[in-house]
Amino acid sequence: xxxxxxxxxxxxxxxxxxxxxxxxxxxxxxxxxxxxxxxxxxxxxxxxxxxxxxxxxxxxxxxxxxxxxxxxxxxxxxxxxxxxxxxxxxxxxxxxxxxxxxxxxxxxxxxxxxxxxxxxxxxxxxxxxxxxxxxxxxxxxxxxxxxxxxxxxxxxxxxxxxxxxxxxxxxxxxxxxxxxxxxxxxxxxxxxxxxxxxxxxxxxxxxxxxxxxxxxxxxxxxxxxxxxxxxxxxxxxxxxxxxxxxxxxxxx
Numbered sequence: 001x002x003x004x005x006x007x008x009x010x011x012x013x014x015x016x017x018x019x020x021x022x023x024x025x026x027x028x029x030x031x032x033x034x035x036x037x038x039x040x041x042x043x044x045x046x047x048x049x050x051x052x053x054x055x056x057x058x059x060x061x062x063x064x065x066x067x068x069x070x071x072x073x074x075x076x077x078x079x080x081x082x083x084x085x086x087x088x089x090x091x092x093x094x095x096x097x098x099x100x101x102x103x104x105x106x107x108x109x110x111x112x113x114x115x116x117x118x119x120x121x122x123x124x125x126x127x128x129x130x131x132x133x134x135x136x137x138x139x140x141x142x143x144x145x146x147x148x149x150x151x152x153x154x155x156x157x158x159x160x161x162x163x164x165x166x167x168x169x170x171x172x173x174x175x176x177x178x179x180x181x182x183x184x185x186x187x188x189x190x191x192x193x194x195x196x197x198x199x200x201x202x203x204x205x206x207x208x209x210x211x212x213x214x215x216x217x218x219x220x221x222x223x224x225x226x227x228x229x230x231x232x233x234x235x236x237x238x239x240x241x242x243x244x245x246x247x248x249x250x251x252x
Contacts, residue, residue: 049172051121051165054087089121089174091162093187096129099158103139105146111155115193117163121174124163131188137219137249138190145213151206159193159244180222180248189222189248199243202226207245214247222248 045058059082103110117123145151165172166179166189177185192210193199200207204226211228214220223230224238225245 049175051172051174052089052124054089054175056085056087058083058085090183091124092129093131093162093183095132096187097132097135098127098129099135099138099161099190103142105143105153107146107150107152108154110142110146110153113155113157113194115157115159118160118165120165121163126158126161126163126191128162128187130161130190131186131249133219133251134188134190134249137217138214138247140217141214141220141247142210143213144216145210148216149209149212151209151213153206153210154196155194156192156210157194157197158190160191161189162187164191188250189246192245192247193243200226200245201243211245214245217249219249219252220247221250222246 045056048055048057099112101112103112114125114127117125142153142156146153160166160181162181162183164181165174166181167173167176168178173179174182175184176182179185180189181187181191195204195206195210198204198206200210202208207225208227211223211225214223215228215230215233220230221232222236223245224236224241224247226242229236229238229241
């Protein structure tokens, strides 16, 4: 093991210090001394995504007027550093609200349950803060289903709000507006996976009446399920949705 050739110039530092303990305004290049980030040039930045994180990789290179003790050899080599930062995926809409645990209808209280989520984003709960318009629209739809369509619904289970993967099956696209579930698109979508403990199906009258109730709300945008596949109250050719009901809502 060799002694660091710059040890005498930095005898007040420990090898455990990062950027001379100035982590707010500095970066550290190749194990050298603190460098003010304002004295470094960004070479490039790359952003990638997992289902739960945004990963930003930035490469810096020191400007020519870099100060600080360097050997002659070091002064001829442009010092650079790759800095990787991660930001956790957000699930709560700013200013949003959660679905209620109970919805009061003429035929009784409808219990609102929440599923366990999906493995794709580590089983994040669907009990998240979403668009107020979506919450009000969903409550209205359940009430109409029981009060007008006589659906006799006593419980619903929510499987997705802002959680899960709803765009491309091959990549994480939660930071985009490709789905009304996602925050950038307004977090206005709700997926129902169970009605009275049973999966929705085209032969189930409660499924039919649930979707009919949603279709009557004034803010319904998307109503995709086994019985109805409508967007803005008009038929829409969409696949799947055979065992769950996707609803999204728009502002009045």
